[in-house]
Amino acid sequence: MTTSTSDPSKDLIRAKALELGFDLCGFAAVDEPWLAGERLKTFVFEGLHGTMGWMEETLERRSHPTAMWTDARSAVVLGMNYGPDVDPLAALADRDRAAISVYAQGDDYHDVIKKRLKLLAGWIVERFGGEVKVFVDTAPLMEKPLAEKAGLGWQGKHTNLVSRGFGSWLFLGSVLTTLELETDTVAQAGCGSCSACLDICPTKAFPEPYRLDARRCISYLTIEHRGPIPAQFRPALGNRIYGCDDCLAVCPWNKFASQAREQKLHARETLRGPSLAELSALDDPSFRALFSKSPVKRIGRDRFVRNVLYAIGNSADPSLMAAVQPRLADASADVRGAAVWAAGRLLEPAAFAALAAGLAASEADPHVLDELAAATEPRQPHLA
Structure with a gap:
């Protein structure tokens, strides 16, 4: 990797990303040691992934960014703020109405993000050459640790990415490239002694900070789990019928997301408490x-x-x-x-x-x- 203190190409790429509607853009090397792969293997070997068999099937491809593409040298990691305009926890009080996770109240974010990623990737090739591949979280690339490495934020105690500017409300996408781009400074973690995200979890899905047991997670149970949901968790679902925002919504850093927020992904009125x-x-x-x-x-x-x-x-x-x-x-x-x-x-x-x-x-x-x-x-x- 280049050791220069400034990379003009990064400034241009970041400016283009913001022009396309992304809120954050960071850069990371992908041909270096990757501890996240070992953490994922432990997660899967201990069975904490539940019935998500695809995680086990794609484990090797997730073990390192270059396992997806051996020629990749750098990652351009993008974040888009999707902070809600109302408190999602307020919906839990309307027991005859459904609470649907914030990210799922509008159009599928994979489609929204991927179109912009492709535009950015095409522009990078046109401007700087090299080869590129784009990824959203449907592909076996571990984007949260990659985003942390690129300086977008840090993985909080709820295992999701937390940003100083946008709290826990970020969609992530990545462009892998053969270009060698200088790695950004890793963001300093800011959770401190706060345990709000752990304490609020209705099913106690966090056996310890930074560790999730998906088998107890309401998002997993309502989205990934097939067949009857185990009876012991059903009362804790409340009126949550698709996903759960509790650990995200309670994050103190979200106040900055609401201050900086520009509405890009619109919730459908039909999905606000149907x-x-x-x-x-x-x-x-x-x-x-x-x-x-x-x-x-x-x-x-x-x-x-x-x-x-x-x-x-x-x-x-x-x-x-x-x-x-x-x-x-x-x-x-x-x-x-x-x-x-x-x-x-x-x-x-x-x-x-x-x-x-x-x-x-x-x-x-x-x-x-x-x-x-x-x-x-x-x-x-x-x-x-």
Whole structure:
């Protein structure tokens, strides 16, 4: 790597990145030792990735940036602020309405970011030569440690990137290049003794600072986890039906994101606290229509409605039983099972026992039968 104290090409690239709508641009060497790869291997070997088998399958490719592309010498790492214009934690109080993670309330950020990355990459080649490849987080490149190395911020105790200028609200993207660009100064960590992000986690998914157990994380459970969500975590979901913003939203550094914020990614009004009852009635075509161009669409209608029914079960609103009733006969066993759980939470014990007896007589799926049996038992404390 060049040892010069100033690299004019970096200034030009950074200016172009800001022109294209990015808020941060940093530079890092990619042909140096990479401790993040070893940390990832430990994470996977200990099973903390849950059922995300793709992490194990792509482990070697994630082990080092050059494992993705052996000719790469530098990374241009970009950040885009997506800080919300309202407090996302306020949505948790509306128990008959859904809380959808901030990043998923607009168009899929992968598409938004990738278009700009390609424009920047093309400009770099045109201006400086070399070869380039672009990455967003759908590719097996560890962008958070790379962003830390490029000086965009540091990985906080919640394992997400924290920026002094934008808090925990940054989308990341990278351009790998064969050009040799001077590495930026690594940002100094600023978490100090703060543990707000760890303390607020509803499912206690952080066994220690800087370490996440994905199997307990609401984002993992509502998005990645297939089949029934373990019963011990369901009450802690509250009305969160896609992702969880708690550990991000409570970060004290977010105050700078709101001050510096320029609205680039717009939330859809239809996804700001939508009705749980209405969402529970979605069939596959209406689900696809509502979430067109949205990251939510990738989990599919059945998993989504499963989440909605858990939220209804947490609502403590017996009137929502009218929304649960049709789902007890849903074609999806996952949906039927979640509907059973919701009914068990909303109905009086005698009424549910009568309902369960009728359902059990015609139910063939073993998981749904287990739900029927479990829902008639005395409730146990969650998060055991």
